[in-house]
Amino acid sequence: MRTRVKICGITKKEDALLASNLGADAVGFVFYKDSPRYIDPINAGKIIACMHPFILRVGLFVNENPEFVNDSIIKSKINFLQFHGDESEEYCNQFNLPYIKAITMKDDINLLECCKKYKSASALLLDTFSKELRGGTGKVFDWKRIPQNLSLPLIIAGGLNSENIISLIKTVNPFCVDVSGGVEKNKGVKDEEKMKKFMIGVHDATL
Secondary structure (H helix, E strand, O other): OOOEEEEOOOOOHHHHHHHHHOOOOEEEEEOOOOOOOEOOHHHHHHHHOOOOOOOEEEEEEOOOOHHHHHHHHHHHOOOEEEEOOOOOHHHHHHHOOOEEEEEEOOOOOOHHHHHHHOOOOOEEEEEOOOOOOOOOOOOOOOHHHOOOOOOOOEEEOOOOOOOOHHHHHHHHOOOEEEEOHHHEEEOOEEOHHHHHHHHHHHHHHOO
16 A cells, blocks of 8 residues: 655645645645644635645644634635644544544553544544644654554654655555655745655655
């Protein structure tokens, strides 16, 4: 099975179209106002309107007011949700869209329990733990900490780039990888060559 690719932190139409043309399966829009990659849902909607329909459009939220999530869904036309905070399964399920639950890899994390706690999730996204940041750390975690045969598909994030993506896929064989900073020229602006090299790395690793 080939590894899917989600390119997150999209703020420009050109980057979204490039991601799509390079074969990304999903693009992510950050609706978390403390993030340097934040985009207003209305502007995200303008980008999404230019994209082909067979790519997932994911909205990322962190401990957000449900009204803001619903309003963002309407304005942006996203079709997938990603929750990167301390949201409960009940919270995640109230929006009538499939969702990804992000799990930060703290030292005491129990991924078997996380799979039970968020059994309705489409996937778990594993990211590097940081006291200061909710994602976007640019740092990898120890992939050997991931148990085998978890009950939910895994999306791996955290410090991924063209130089380590082959190693990750061969070590973990995740359902999907999520990249943001590793394909940027600066925060929120993607680098075409880095994106191309990353996609080539994913392709080569799954041959």
